Amino acid sequence: MNPVKSLKARKHELGESAFQLEVLNDRLTLGKHLPLFREKLAPIDLFPLKPTEIDIFQVNVGKMCNQVCKHCHVDAGPDRKEIMTQETMQLCLDVLKKHKFRTIDLTGGAPEMNPHFRWFIEQIRAIDNDINIIVRCNLTIILANKKYHDLPEFFKQHRIEVASSLPFYTATRTDSQRGDGVFEDSIKALQMLNAVGYGQEGSGLILNLVYNPAGAFLPSGQAGMEKEFKRALKAKYGIEFNHLFCITNIPISRFLDYLLVSGNYSEYMEKLVNSFNPTAAANVMCRTTLSIGWDGYLYDCDFNQMLDLKVAGKAKHLRDFDMEALTQRSIIINQHCYGCTAGAGSSCGGEVAK
Amino acid sequence: MSTYYNSEDLKKFGSIGAFGAKNLADDFFKYYGDVFAEGALSSREKSLIALAVAHVLKCPYCIDAYTTDTLEKGCSEDEMMEAVHVGAVMAAGITLVHSTQMINKAKELTM
Ligand code: SF4
Ligand code: SF4
Numbered sequence: 001m002n003p004v005k006s007l008k009a010r011k012h013e014l015g016e017s018a019f020q021l022e023v024l025n026d027r028l029t030l031g032k033h034l035p036l037f038r039e040k041l042a043p044i045d046l047f048p049l050k051p052t053e054i055d056i057f058q059v060n061v062g063k064m065c066n067q068v069c070k071h072c073h074v075d076a077g078p079d080r081k082e083i084m085t086q087e088t089m090q091l092c093l094d095v096l097k098k099h100k101f102r103t104i105d106l107t108g109g110a111p112e113m114n115p116h117f118r119w120f121i122e123q124i125r126a127i128d129n130d131i132n133i134i135v136r137c138n139l140t141i142i143l144a145n146k147k148y149h150d151l152p153e154f155f156k157q158h159r160i161e162v163a164s165s166l167p168f169y170t171a172t173r174t175d176s177q178r179g180d181g182v183f184e185d186s187i188k189a190l191q192m193l194n195a196v197g198y199g200q201e202g203s204g205l206i207l208n209l210v211y212n213p214a215g216a217f218l219p220s221g222q223a224g225m226e227k228e229f230k231r232a233l234k235a236k237y238g239i240e241f242n243h244l245f246c247i248t249n250i251p252i253s254r255f256l257d258y259l260l261v262s263g264n265y266s267e268y269m270e271k272l273v274n275s276f277n278p279t280a281a282a283n284v285m286c287r288t289t290l291s292i293g294w295d296g297y298l299y300d301c302d303f304n305q306m307l308d309l310k311v312a313g314k315a316k317h318l319r320d321f322d323m324e325a326l327t328q329r330s331i332i333i334n335q336h337c338y339g340c341t342a343g344a345g346s347s348c349g350g351e352v353a354k
Numbered sequence: 355m356s357t358y359y360n361s362e363d364l365k366k367f368g369s370i371g372a373f374g375a376k377n378l379a380d381d382f383f384k385y386y387g388d389v390f391a392e393g394a395l396s397s398r399e400k401s402l403i404a405l406a407v408a409h410v411l412k413c414p415y416c417i418d419a420y421t422t423d424t425l426e427k428g429c430s431e432d433e434m435m436e437a438v439h440v441g442a443v444m445a446a447g448i449t450l451v452h453s454t455q456m457i458n459k460a461k462e463l464t465m
Contacts, residue, residue: 170430213425220426224398228428 006077017308024335048330055102056289065109071255091318107136139189169232177214199241216264219246245350250339272338280345283352406441
C-alpha cells in the first residue's frame with residue numbers, strides 16, 4: 001500500500017529534516033559502528049569536498065505532486081503546497097542572465113504543476129537558446145488533467161530534454177513503489193512522447209528514463225539494465241527512449257521511513273558503506289551542480305535541500321548570489337551521502353564511475 | 355553455536371582464506387570473479403543460473419546472495435521464479451532419468 005499522504009501531512013516525525021539527520025547520525029541504534037562519511041573522504045583527499053566546475057543549475061520548483069511515491073526523497077504529494085513564486089523564478093532568471101550554465105534542470109514534485117512552469121521555460125529559452133533544459137517529468141502528470149495533455153508538444157517546442165522515472169518495465173513493481181495504475185499511465189505518457197518524436201532516432205528530442213530499485217537493494221549494471229528496459233518496452237508497448245539512468249535510493253524522507261518500518265535500515269546503510277567507491281566519490285553531482293529550493297535558498301544538491309542543509313557561506317539565497325563564493329565553498333556532507341558513492345555511484349544522470 | 359545457519363556468516367565468506375590454504379581461497383575467488391564477469395552470457399543471465407543452482411543445492415547463503423543479486427541486476431519476479439523452476443525440473447528429471455537404471459536392473463533380476 002502506498003501512503004496516501006506525505007509524512008508532513010501525517011505529522012510523522014520523519015517529516016522533519018532535523019529528525020532525519022538525528023536518525024542518520026545515531027550510529028548506536030544501527031547495532032554496528034558505521035564510519036562517518038567524511039572519514040571515507042579524508043584518506044582520498046576529498047575532504048573538505050569542493051566543487052569542480054558549477055555548470056548545472058537545478059531548480060526545485062515545488063513539492064506539489066500528483067503522486068505519493070513510497071521512496072520519494074522530497075516527501076512530495078498533492079497535499080504539499082510549497083511552490084516557487086514567479087518572483088523567485090525571476091531571481092533564477094537574473095542569475096542565468098549573469099552566469100553561463102551548461103544545463104538547467106527543473107525538478108519537483110511534479111514541476112509542471114507549478115502555475116508559472118511554462119512561463120519560466122519560455123523566459124529561460126529567451127535568455128539562452130542553447131542551454132540544455134531538463135524537465136524531470138513523472139509521466140502520469142501528462143494524463144492527470146486535460147490541461148497537461150499538450151505537454152509533449154510544449155516540451156518539443158522548447159527542445160526540452162525529458163527525464164522520467166520508471167522504476168521497472170512491469171506493472172507490479174512500478175505500482176508498488178509509485179501507486180496503483182501508475183505503470184499504465186506512464187506507458188501511455190511515454191507513447192504520447194514517442195508520438196511527437198521523443199526518443200526517436202534523428203529527432204534530437206531526448207527522452208531518458210530513470211530507474212531506481214523498488215526496495216532495499218542497490219541498482220547494478222546500468223548498461224545491461226538499459227538493454228533490458230529497451231528490449232521489454234519496445235517488444236510489449238512499442239516504446240523507444242534514449243538512455244536509462246540507474247539511481248540509488250538515498251536513505252532520507254519516505255525511503256528512510258520505508259527502511260525503518262521494513263526493518264531494512266541497518267543492512268541497507270551497511271551495504272552502502274561497504275560499497276563505497278572512491279571514483280564515484282570524486283564524481284558526485286554536488287561538485288558540478290547547484291540546487292535551488294522553492295523559496296530561493298541554495299543547496300549543494302536536492303537531497304541536502306530536503307534535509308534543509310543550506311550551502312556553506314554567507315550568501316545562502318538567490319538574492320545574494322555570489323558565484324565566486326559558491327565555487328570556493330565546502331560542500332556539506334552527511335551520512336546520506338553514502339547513497340551517492342556506493343558501487344558505480346549515483347546522480348541525477350545515473351552512474352558516475354565510468 | 356545455536357543454529358547451523360546464520361545470515362551474518364554470509365558476509366564472512368570472503369575471509370575463508372584467513373583460516374589457512376589462502377592460496378586456494380584466492381584461486382577460488384579469482385575463478386569466481388572471472389566466471390561471473392560479463393562474457394558470452396550477460397552477468398544478468400549468469401545471476402539467474404546461480405539463483406537456480408542455489409535452490410537445487412539448497413544453500414541459504416546463496417539463495418540470499420543471488421536473490422539480492424538478481425533483483426539488483428533488474429530481473430523480474432517472473433524471471434526469478436522461472437529460474438527456480440528450471441532448477442527444480444532439472445533436479446526432478448535427473449532423479450527420474452535414473453529410474454531407467456532401476457528398471458534395467460529390475461528386469462535383469464526378475465522373470
Ligand atoms: S518521486 Fe517524484 S513523482 Fe513520486 S511523489 Fe516524489 S516527486 Fe512525485
Ligand atoms: S547527497 Fe548531495 S552532498 Fe552528499 S554526496 Fe550526494 S550530491 Fe553530494
